[in-house]
């Protein structure tokens with residue numbers, strides 16, 4: 001059995017494992033895919049103190065850093081069930097798809113999140129080649145260019161406002177006949193000179209020249225007419241889904257959006273079970289934030305262990 005078992009091996013899980021292992025306690029990390037979302041990223045320019053790196057390189061460095069310590073890394077392990085300790089100070093158990101079961105006095109859940117995709121032709125092909133999901137990450141790569149933001153919810157409208165200050169022109173495309181974002185955000189968006197809003201439009205294809213995005217095709221839903229926009233970037237903002245499906249039958253409190261609710265030390269509603277990173281209610285999903293949160297949760301778990 002472990003003192004700390006980390007479930008998830010992205011930036012949050014790697015940081016948690018390093019902080020826990022450095023306390024000299026029995027530490028394990030089980031992850032479906034070590035590296036997490038970073039593996040799907042190309043250019044990373046906001047990993048503070050490293051002006052430029054690439055996702056696969058950072059993912060390898062994360063794993064390398066964890067292996068410097070005596071932490072058990074269990075890759076390709078997908079957690080399917082959590083069985084909390086029967087009494088405080090007891091052992092929690094995690095069941096994996098492989099049938100394996102691991103026990104630990106504390107857990108750190110860092111299973112991350114995934115961006116909802118449009119699932120239209122060209123989207124996957126041009127991912128990181130004009131198709132982006134994170135305006136904080138990739139906005140500056142489109143300086144002075146023409147981009148579209150797909151989605152008129154709060155995140156889409158916030159992204160469009162943010163991007164309008166960096167890129168040349170933003171077209172916001174919303175499927176419904178009105179945007180769902182807060183009125184104050186919509187007002188701000190409409191006040192910007194370099195933004196166009198298209199409502200009632202269904203994106204049907206991401207167009208490209210074989211190497212990069214050069215346009216977007218959509219259907220005007222009312223008329224059925226097919227139209228095309230010339231642009232260099234597309235930010236898809238139709239939702240970030242936390243990987244908490246495996247926890248819905250557990251007593252861990254989730255927010256209405258399915259994110260794990262944590263306190264200021266990273267502890268969930270179940271004593272001894274902590275969580276960190278994109279899977280939690282912590283706002284702003286970023287690598288440096290996930291790492292800070294993972295470190296914090298590990299210190300929280302250590303604190304819990306010395307008291308129980």
Ligand code: FAD
Pocket residue numbers: 007008009010011012013030031032033034035036037038040041042043044045046047077078079080110111112113114115133134137138243246276277278279285286287288290
């Ligand atoms: P994740 O990275 O999502 O890791 C989750 C881990 O949990 C993975 O190991 C996964 O396999 C595992 N897992 C999931 N479910 C289970 C399960 N049931 N059982 C076991 N393991 C499970 N951020 C930046 O700061 N800068 C950028 O430039 C940047 N660019 C990005 C570009 C793209 C295309 C994407 C998708 C994201 C980008 N981000 C960027 C965001 C950043 O990648 C995330 O904020 C960060 O990876 C979150 O870390 P995490 O550890 O919380 O979760």
